[in-house]
Amino acid sequence: MSDDIAAEVSFSEIREEHLPQVLDIYNYYVLNTTVSFHTEPLTLPVMRESVLTGEPRFKSYAIELGAELQGYVGIARHKNKQAYDSSGEISVYLKPGCTGKGIGEHALQFIEKRAAELDFHVLVATVCSENERSCRLFLKNGYERSAYFKEIGTKFGRRLDIASYQKIIGRMQV
Structure with missing residues (x-):
């Protein structure tokens, strides 16, 4: 991403007014790609619950360039067991047409x-392992592939693999 664009990208906690666009972005991936393993579009109430959790550590953020929403990035609970509380699962979703411009990398740096x-x-x-762009994004930014599950999902009549990437960002404080 050019320095000019990077300086213009901003992040804010997702608010109610962002939800229709966030839903459209996510449902595009549901209906047209294997980026999401949902097979049916989400509804506004389900998306609201997903990104407006009310939990102080698990939040989603709008990615904006100027006044235009480019996508969203978030930290979700990795597993619902207390021992995992120091781990978070991250996601980055960009509007179609906004990929390949470095916005995803900037979003990843922000969420880290x-x-x-x-x-x-x-x-x-x-x-999804066939999402090569995301796989490259995580590897390029210091994530290591830590798991690979073969044929774990089915979408569009095909069996799909997933890869998990992880990055240690903090020092252990127990």
């Missing part, structure tokens, strides 16, 4: 900084 401020130790991202 935010996660460190919230005392996360490990970040995990799980992606």
Whole structure:
């Protein structure tokens, strides 16, 4: 991403007014790609619950360039067991047409900084293995492939693999 564009990209917590666009972005991937393993479009109430969790550490953020929403990035609970509280699962979704411009990398850097401020130790991202662009994004930014599950999902009549990438961002404080 050019320095000019990077300086113009901003992040803010997702608010109610962002939800229709966030839903459209996510449902595009549901209906047209293997980026999401949902096979049916989400509804506005389901998306609201997903990105407006009310939990102080698990939040989603709008990615904006100027006044236009480019996508969103978030930290979700990795597993619902207390021992995992220092780990977060991250996601980045960009509007179609906004990929390949460096916005995803900028979003990843933002969410890592935010996660460190919230005392996360490990970040995990799980992606469909055929989503080569996301796989490259995580590897390029210091994530290691830590798991690979073959034929774990089925979408569009095909069996799909997933890969998990992780990055240790904090020092262990027990």
